[in-house]
Amino acid sequence: MNAVDGSDHYNKTSDGKWHPQPPPSLLTIILDTNPHAWALLSSTLPLSVAIANLLVFINAHLAFNNSNKVAIIASHTQRAEFLYPIPSQGDLVQANGSTHNGAQHGLDGNEAPTADDANHYRPFRHIQTTLLSAISKLYKATTPESLTPTTSIAGALTLALTYINKQSIALSSTTSSKTNADPLVVPSDPNSVQPATLNPRILILSVSGDLAHQYIPIMNTIFACQRLTIPIDICKIAGDSVFLQQASDATHGTYIALTHPRGLLQYFMLGFLPDQSSRKYLVSPTAVGVDFRAACFCHRKVVDVGFVCSICLSIFCSPPEGAECLTCGTHLRLGEYGGKPAVLAKRKKKRKKGTDE
Amino acid sequence: MSASSLRSFEYLEGLPGTTFNRLYKQPSTALAIFRRMLPHLAKSFVMALLYISHPMPVTDLEAWVRPDGRRERDNAVNLLERLHILAAASNPGKPRAYALTNPFAASLRLALTGGGNHNSFGVPYNMTEEESMSIAELDGFARRQWEGVLGYMVGSTGMNVASDGVTLSQGVKMLLASGGLVEVRGRTVEITKDGFAFILQEVNAQVWTMLILYLQNAESLNMDEVDVLAFLFMLGSLELGLPYSKANLSQTQTNMLEDLGDFGIVYQASPDSSYFYPTRLATTLTSDAGGLRSSSLASSGDSSRGFIVIETNYRVYAYTSSNLQIAILQLFARLITRYPNMVAGKVTRESIRRAVSMGITSDQIISYLTTHAHPQMAKNQPVLPPTVVDQIRLWQLEGDRMKATVGFLFKDFNTQAEFEAPCRYAEEIGVLVWKHEGQRKFFVTRHEQVAAYLRNKSGKGG
Numbered sequence: 001m002n003a004v005d006g007s008d009h010y011n012k013t014s015d016g017k018w019h020p021q022p023p024p025s026l027l028t029i030i031l032d033t034n035p036h037a038w039a040l041l042s043s044t045l046p047l048s049v050a051i052a053n054l055l056v057f058i059n060a061h062l063a064f065n066n067s068n069k070v071a072i073i074a075s076h077t078q079r080a081e082f083l084y085p086i087p088s089q090g091d092l093v094q095a096n097g098s099t100h101n102g103a104q105h106g107l108d109g110n111e112a113p114t115a116d117d118a119n120h121y122r123p124f125r126h127i128q129t130t131l132l133s134a135i136s137k138l139y140k141a142t143t144p145e146s147l148t149p150t151t152s153i154a155g156a157l158t159l160a161l162t163y164i165n166k167q168s169i170a171l172s173s174t175t176s177s178k179t180n181a182d183p184l185v186v187p188s189d190p191n192s193v194q195p196a197t198l199n200p201r202i203l204i205l206s207v208s209g210d211l212a213h214q215y216i217p218i219m220n221t222i223f224a225c226q227r228l229t230i231p232i233d234i235c236k237i238a239g240d241s242v243f244l245q246q247a248s249d250a251t252h253g254t255y256i257a258l259t260h261p262r263g264l265l266q267y268f269m270l271g272f273l274p275d276q277s278s279r280k281y282l283v284s285p286t287a288v289g290v291d292f293r294a295a296c297f298c299h300r301k302v303v304d305v306g307f308v309c310s311i312c313l314s315i316f317c318s319p320p321e322g323a324e325c326l327t328c329g330t331h332l333r334l335g336e337y338g339g340k341p342a343v344l345a346k347r348k349k350k351r352k353k354g355t356d357e
Numbered sequence: 358m359s360a361s362s363l364r365s366f367e368y369l370e371g372l373p374g375t376t377f378n379r380l381y382k383q384p385s386t387a388l389a390i391f392r393r394m395l396p397h398l399a400k401s402f403v404m405a406l407l408y409i410s411h412p413m414p415v416t417d418l419e420a421w422v423r424p425d426g427r428r429e430r431d432n433a434v435n436l437l438e439r440l441h442i443l444a445a446a447s448n449p450g451k452p453r454a455y456a457l458t459n460p461f462a463a464s465l466r467l468a469l470t471g472g473g474n475h476n477s478f479g480v481p482y483n484m485t486e487e488e489s490m491s492i493a494e495l496d497g498f499a500r501r502q503w504e505g506v507l508g509y510m511v512g513s514t515g516m517n518v519a520s521d522g523v524t525l526s527q528g529v530k531m532l533l534a535s536g537g538l539v540e541v542r543g544r545t546v547e548i549t550k551d552g553f554a555f556i557l558q559e560v561n562a563q564v565w566t567m568l569i570l571y572l573q574n575a576e577s578l579n580m581d582e583v584d585v586l587a588f589l590f591m592l593g594s595l596e597l598g599l600p601y602s603k604a605n606l607s608q609t610q611t612n613m614l615e616d617l618g619d620f621g622i623v624y625q626a627s628p629d630s631s632y633f634y635p636t637r638l639a640t641t642l643t644s645d646a647g648g649l650r651s652s653s654l655a656s657s658g659d660s661s662r663g664f665i666v667i668e669t670n671y672r673v674y675a676y677t678s679s680n681l682q683i684a685i686l687q688l689f690a691r692l693i694t695r696y697p698n699m700v701a702g703k704v705t706r707e708s709i710r711r712a713v714s715m716g717i718t719s720d721q722i723i724s725y726l727t728t729h730a731h732p733q734m735a736k737n738q739p740v741l742p743p744t745v746v747d748q749i750r751l752w753q754l755e756g757d758r759m760k761a762t763v764g765f766l767f768k769d770f771n772t773q774a775e776f777e778a779p780c781r782y783a784e785e786i787g788v789l790v791w792k793h794e795g796q797r798k799f800f801v802t803r804h805e806q807v808a809a810y811l812r813n814k815s816g817k818g819g
Contacts, residue, residue: 022397059469060404063392066643120471121388121478122596128471265408274401281398281426 022277024067025199026167028160029054031083033074033138034151037207041238045261050237051135054205057268059124064275071163072131073156074138075204077148080155082163083134084127151208153244154217157232161224164200171198199276201253202232209239212302215295222247233272237261242291242302249290256285298326368569369394370439372582377441378460379583385477387464389590389643394440398426399433402455403442407462407469412446412454477587479595482602482632490634492598495624499636502621504681506567507556510539510548511684526619536570550716556685557717557725564638567620584609592623592635593643600632666731669742671704676731688712689722704745709752719753762790765804770797778814783807 031054038047058070072083120128202225211218222243225232231253234244238261248255256271258264271285293302296317307316314327323332369390372380380386391403405421406413422430434455437443442461447453457465467473509525510533530546533539538552548556555566568589575585588610595601603611614633617623625633664676665686673690676699677683683700686692689712692702712722723746730740739746770776776797783789783801792799801807 056469060407063388063469064397064400064404066392066641119384119467119473119475119478121385121468121594124469125471269408270405273404278397278401281422281429282401283421283423 022065022275023199024065024069024171025061025201025275025277026069026071026164027058027061027275028071028073028164028200028202029058030073030075030080030153030156030160030202030204032151032153032205032207033076033135034149034208035077035139035142036147036149037151037238041207041261045237045264050205050264051131053265053268055128055131056265057273058127059121060269060273062123062127064273069167070127071160073159073163074135075151075153075156076138077142077151078146080152080159081134081138082159083138084131086130086134149208150211150213152214153204153206153211154214154221157202157204157218157221157225160202161221161228161230164198164202164228164230168198168200200228200230201275202230203272204232204234204244204247206234206236206241206244207238209241211241211243212295213300215243215300216297218243218247222250225251231276235264235267235272237264242293243295245290246292248286254284254286368572374441376583380586381441381458381460381464382475383477383587383590384464384468384473384475385594386587386590387461388468389593390440390442391465393593393643395442396429396433396436398422398429399437402433402437403457403465406443406455406457407465412456415445415453415455418455476605477591477594479591480602480605482600489600490598490624492637495598495634495636498624499621499638502619503560503563503638504679506533506620507563508681508684509533509546510552511556511681511688526616528616529619532567532570532574535574536567538570553688553715553717554721556688557721559728560638561641564620564622564642568642571616580609580612585613588613590643592617592639593641595635595640597635597637597640600634603631603633663728663730663732663735665726665729666734667704667726667741667745669744671745671748673702673704675700675702685725688715689717704749706752709749710756713753713756719749722749762800762802764790764800764802766798766800767804767807768796768798773797779807779811782810 033047038050041047058072061070062068071085074081074083222232225247230251232244232247232251233254234241234248234256236244236255236257245255247253254271256267258267274282274284293304294306294315295302296306297314298316298318298320301317303315303317307319308314309316309325309328309330309332311330312325312328314325316326319334320326320332323334324330325332381390391400395403402418418434419430434443438445441458443455444458445453445455467475505525506529509530530541533552534541536551537549538555540547540549555563558566572582572585575582584607588606603614606614614623614625615628617639618625618633620638621636622638623633623635664682666674666676668674673686675682675686678698683692683695686700686702689708690702690704691708692700694701709719709722713719723741727740734740767779773794776794776799780789780792780799783799786806788801788803788807790800790802
C-alpha cells in the first residue's frame, strides 16, 4: 500500500520548509586529565594551552547553532567527573527519585556571579569560568597516592552516554509537549525517543595509554554507541590506544593522531567541528590501519592470537586453569592443543620443498 | 532556509560592500551573521579557515568535500562570497586560494575568544532584586505588545478582537502602512494581501519582516543603517531576563529602544530609565526558528506551542481562547462552536475560496496549520492529512481558471475577407491568441507587425 501512498512529496516539501536548520548537536568532550601524561607533554603542548584551544573549539561549536549543547567530562586517574555542566546539590538529591525535570534545572541553574564583561558573549564566558574552576578544583583534590599512569576512559564514556540519554529525553519532551494539562497529551514515553531530535557525538582527547585493564567496559560502551549511532571521535595527542581506534572505527567517528600537537586548534576546527549533518558532505579523516587486537579476560594483556571460549566468546591469552572458562565456568576441551608446533613443522617442510624445486 | 532568514538575506545582499565592512567590525554582528545566515556547510568552511594563517587552495577545499556534495559546496561558497565573508585571491604563480575577509575573520575570532574593547555583547546593568523583571513578566509584555500589532491588523477585518488595552504608537501604525501591510483609508484601516501573508507567518519571520521594514525606513528618520543593524544583532546575543545598561549606546540606538518597545522586542520601564530588558522576541532573533517555536510566544493563552487539530473530514479543533488566534483561524475556516478553551469549525470550500479572494494563498494556510499543529498532530508524518492539503490546494486552483494575457484587440472589420487576411497573418507569425469569426474580432499579443500588414494592404488597396 505504501507504493500508492502519495504523501511522499509532502514530507519533502515540509522538510525543506519547516526544518531548515539541522537538529541541535550535543558535543560531549572527554578530556583525559592524567597528570603524568600531561607532564610528559609539557614541552610540546602544556595542559593550559590545550585547554585554551579546547575553549575556542567549544565556543565555535556553540556558535554553530543556538541550541547546540556541550558537556565536558574529565577522565582522571581513578575516577571520571563532570567539568561542565556541574551537577548542583539539588540535582544530587533528586538523583535518587525522579530526575526528569530536576536535571535540567540543576544543570543550568548553577550560574556563578562572575565579573560581567561586555566584550565576551555571555554563554561563552559562562563555560570558560565554570570549566577553569572545575579543572583547578579537580587538580587540587588529586593526591600523590591516587596517581596512576592510566585513566578511567570507561567511566567517562559511561557518564557521557547517560548524559546524552538524559538530554535527548529532555529535548524530545520539550519539543513534543511541556504540559500535561493539555487534554490530548499523553505523558511522553522514554522509549519513543527518536534519535533524530538530537545529534550527539563524543570526542575523546586521549593522552595516556594502557587501557587494557578496562577492555570489557570500554567495548561495552563502544557497542552501546554503535547501537545509538553516536560517533566517537578520537583526538590522540599521545600514548597508545588500541581500543580507541576500534571505537572510532566501529562508530564511524573521526580518528586523528596528532603529528604536530601545537596545531591542536586547527585539528579541532577542521576535523572535529563538523557535526553529523555536515559530515555527510565532507571527507572526514579516519584511521587507515585499525588495530583490531583484543585484550584477554584473564591478564588484561593485548593479544594477537588467543583462546576463545566456544560458549561465551571470552578471550584468554593462555588456556585457563583446569580448562574451565573464567566467565561462564564451562569446562572446555582443548582438543589437539599443542599441535601448533607440528603445523609449523609442516610449513617448514613445504618451504623446503619449494626451495628445493 | 526559513522564510525569515531568506528575507533578511535578500536585504543584506543588497547592501554595498563598504556597509559590510563596517558591519563586520562588531564581533556580535559577525557572530550573529555566522550563526543565523549561513547554511550548515558554510559554517564548517568558515571555521576551518578561521585559524589558518595562509589562504586555502581551491583544490584543497574541493578535495575536502565529497563528490556528491558538490552542489552544497558551490551554494555555500557562493553565499559566503556574496556576503563578503570569503574571498578567492589569485596571486600570480600560485593557485587560486580562499581566505576569509578581514573585518569578519578578526571579529569572529574576537567573539570566540573574548577580549577587545568593543562592548558589543551588551553591558549588564546592576540592580536590586525587587526591581527586576521575571522572564514570565517579560514574555507577557512581549506577547501583549506583539498581539496588539497583529490585532490592529486583523481587527480591521471587522472581527471583534479585543486589543487588551494595548495602544499602538503612531510610529508603528505608520510603519505598517508604509510597508504596505495595511492601508489607511480615512479613519478605517484595511489589511492588504501582504498583510494577510504576514499574519500567517511564524513569529520569528514576522519580527524580521517588521525589522526590515524598520530598516528601510531608518534612513528617512536620519538613522544610520549600520548602527541600526549592529544593534539588532547585538540584541540577538543578549540573555533573556537580564537588564542591560543604556550607557554606552549611541543616540540612534537609544531612539530605537523606544520604537522596539512598541513591538515588544525590548522592555524599558520608562523612556528615561537607564536600563532595558530584551524580551524573548529579541533574544531569539538570531537563533533558529525552532527555538522560538518551542517558546510560549508562538501561541497565546496556553503554554504549549501548537493548538490546532485538523482531521481528514476537514473538521478543525483549536485549543485556544485567544481572540487573535480565533480571528486568524476565521480567515480560512468556518467556526461553528466555541467553548471556554477551544473552538471547533470546519474548513470548507467557501471558507477557503473566501480566503483566496482576500489574497491568502493555499500555501500560507497550509504552512500556518503545520506550524501551529497540536503536539499530538505534530507526531504524524506528514503532519497534516494529505487529503486536506490536496483539497485546500485544489480549492485554490479552482479560482485560477482564468489567465490574463496582455495584448491588443482588432475589431470592426467591414467584410469577412478583410477580417480573415490579417487574422491568418497573425496566426502565421504566432501572435494570435483568440479570434471570433462571427463578430470579426481577434486578439493578439503584439500589434506592430499586424498593424504594418494592415497599413500595407490598405495602401495597396487605396
